[in-house]
Amino acid sequence: MNRKTFRLVVLLAAVSISGILFIQIFWMGKAFDLRNKQFEHNVNLALLNVTSTLCEINQNEILPDPIEQLSSNYFVVNLNNKIAPGILEAVLKSEFQKREITEDFEYGVFDCANSEMVYGRYVNLQENETSAPASSQFPKLNKDAYYFGVYFPKKTSTLVGDMWIWGFSSLVLVIVVVFFSYTLFAIFRQKKLSEIQKDFINNMTHEFKTPISTIALSSEVLQSPDILGQPERLTQYANIIKKEATRLQNQVDRVLQMATVEKHSISLTLQEFDLNELIGHSIQSTRINLKGGGNIHFEPGTQPLIIKADKVHLTNIIYNLLDNAVKYNGRNPEVFVNTTIQDDNYVISIQDNGQGIEKKDLTLIFEKFYRIPTGNVHNVKGFGLGLYYVKMIIEAHHGQISVDSTENGTTFTITIPKNQ
Incomplete structure (x- = not known):
């Protein structure tokens, strides 16, 4: 499969999955809205019957449009007479059960004669229990008529719970999307x-x-x-x-x-030796590859820098980095090597004056077989294993390697803990 066909297949697959997700979300929203409207319709019918029953008891006429919905889960009913909380609760339970409304609710009664709210109860229809209201005070409305309010605190969670089949299908769809994403990866x-x-x-x-x-x-x-x-x-x-x-x-x-x-795991042969001396020998070997000018600068301290590490592997990685600084320079190589001790760590930095490495390649240069693309030009030899080997050996010593590059050069920094 060529690159163009591969991209087209991936694009079509991504569009398909996106379309399925959109349709799923769209119909979930439609289903929720439908259940919400159905719930509100049932509540309005139930409260209308409650109003009719109370008016018959009080021998009053029903006010025009007695039911007001102040929010998605709060309803207010206007009456022409006082409301007995006990009778109201019994009638509400009866009508809600007839309409198969099983959500918990709270009710509150407002007495216009005394200008005060007479609280009702929190009612659990499924367990047939009542208690003090759990919600905040019912708001006092600017009304002349007597009224009572009904509040459904768990309406949304109950509606969502009733849509379990949509939740299950959404879970299956999420699994499909995750599997698809993993497959693409x-x-x-x-x-x-x-x-x-x-x-x-x-x-x-x-x-x-x-x-x-x-x-x-x-x-x-x-x-x-x-x-x-x-x-x-x-x-x-x-x-x-x-x-x-x-x-x-x-x-x-x-x-x-x-x-x-x-x-197999890397087997290290740890021994104590002078790190500065090892770097000095590696620099002498690398200077042979300097052609047409350039130099490698290194000024070790007067005191030996004793490190406990695998001498053979450490020699290989120092030589590898120095050799890269010369081979890939593109100019008269000027390489600066420095060794220090920071926070119980040996720190080795190798800085060159080359053309630098692009940001898109910095995160890939330590991968196996990776070489910075040069088109059809093959003027620098190698398999792309050098930096991969360097990273593996440093990590085997419980150390780290980092790289910083600009158009004026590249700096590799090796950190190896003193206590192996």
Whole structure:
């Protein structure tokens, strides 16, 4: 599947899932509104019957539009006469049960003659219990008629609870979305690994092609009958074959070593040595690669910096970072190395004056096989294993490595605790 087709499939899948989510949310809202309207309709009918019953008891006429809904769960009923709380509660229970209204409610009665609110009760229809009102005071309304108020404190939670089938379907949909998201993540990751594998094979082909071609050419020269009469030339080509064979062997060993490290935990051989001395030897080895100018600056302190670590691995990672600072510089390399002790940690910083690393690559340079894209140019050799190896070794020492880069250069900072 090419990149264009892959993006189209992902886009269509994302649009489909978004559409399903929108439809689910839309119909959940519609269902809730429908149940809410049905509840309000039932309450209005029940309260209308309550009003009719009370008016019959008081032998009064029903006022026009006696029921007012002040909020989604608070209703007020206007009457022409006093209201007996005991009778009101009995009639409310009866009418609500007829309308299958099972929500708990509170009622309050206002006596216009005394200009005071006579509180009713909190009624639990399911358990047939009453208690003092749990809500705040019913508001005093500017009305001339007698009235009572009915408040449903748990209306919303009850309606939501009755919509359990919608909740279940929403849960299933969430699981589907999570699974879909994980699948997309796995697909992107697999695609990324496939691209990394492809880049690795290309890099490996370039890395192996040069020594193999050199060995093949040198072998053809050695097959010439005239070479036997030229011992110096014979020795020269023999050394070339040995050098390229050693280089090829080192490349193979590096790949096999990384595979072995991944399968087994890294075994460190800890020993005490002078960190400044080790860095000094690594700098001497790296200076051989300086061509056309440049320098590596390092001023160790007068006192030895004794560290307990794996000397072989630590030498490899210091040399690797120094070698990268020279190879990827793009200018006359000026590298500055510094060692300090901060908060019981050994801190090693390696700063160069190169062209820097783009932000999008900074978080990827420590991944296995990753190399900063250079198009079709392959002027710097490598498999993309160096910084991955560096990070693994530092973490095996319980340390950390960080990188900071600008257009004026890059700084790698290694922190290793003194107590391993």
